[in-house]
Amino acid sequence: MCVSTKNPGCEIDPQAHNIQLVECTLNSMLDWKHNIQQHTMLRSIAPIFDVDDSQHHLSVVPMMACAKMIMRANNQSVTVRNCQVAKTENIDPCKTMEGMLAANNYKLEFCELCTEDACNSSIAISPKIFLTLLSVLGVLVLGYSYNNA
Template identity: 30%
Template sequence: MARIVVFSLCLLLTVRSIACIECYSCISTENPDCIHPEQHMERQKCNTDGLRQTSQYASKLSTEFKEIFDFPTIGGPIPLNCLKQVVKVEGTEVVFRGCQLPKDPHNQLDVCNKVLSSKNKNNVHVMFCALCDTDGCNGAPHTRPSLLAAVGALLLGALMVAF
């Protein structure tokens, strides 16, 4: 019985480790919904096709910039992350989202490290770059009031009532 439980746990861990995460994949120059994708876009499976799509988005910014996104030939399933980048191209802000290789211990595959450490490539200035590893994590940030602001508002309201 214990062997069956251990085998089942190992099987579940194996399946989870090769399961694809889902990411938003878009570029704001082609799709304005890319600014806030949660409202109107479906997430895509993050796999090698998604990785190629992200590279194609980068090529639309500049050929040299795309070279940063070229990835080695990959055999078999690999873990991938979601990517969100905000760049300025000749003064115009562009958002693109997609799939990318995860950070590695030596930062040789980390695309954010590469783009942030590179100088402007053909008038492409990177303003923001982040990798994440959960479904839909490369969406737009949600604005939420902070706990401090809520407590402050309650205290201010209590003071107003008291005086």
């Protein structure tokens, strides 16, 4: 969990800059919100990290996700990596954050949620892109071998 304005390593590759990994839980989201409230530039958007306290009393804990967001605030791009509730049929945290940011004159340029360990700090090729590239390569190889047969 990091903000690029406090830690420039957050923007590109947190693991290479020794930014500590955090297990995503409702408590870590609450801690993150308190941390953001101390950050002058981001204080007004702290509510996007609200946790419904009534969920603490439910027997079903919501699935958690890692989030990476890039927002524009005061003509400055800010990368935020944090924990968030995972997207469901009824809840889309990225859409909710986009609306809350717009209400505070911020623009959400990028938002992605993932559920694998440390997935919001990875710079690896996603499986979808890899499969697409592999398919294109396969078509090229087949086309070449067909033309030379």
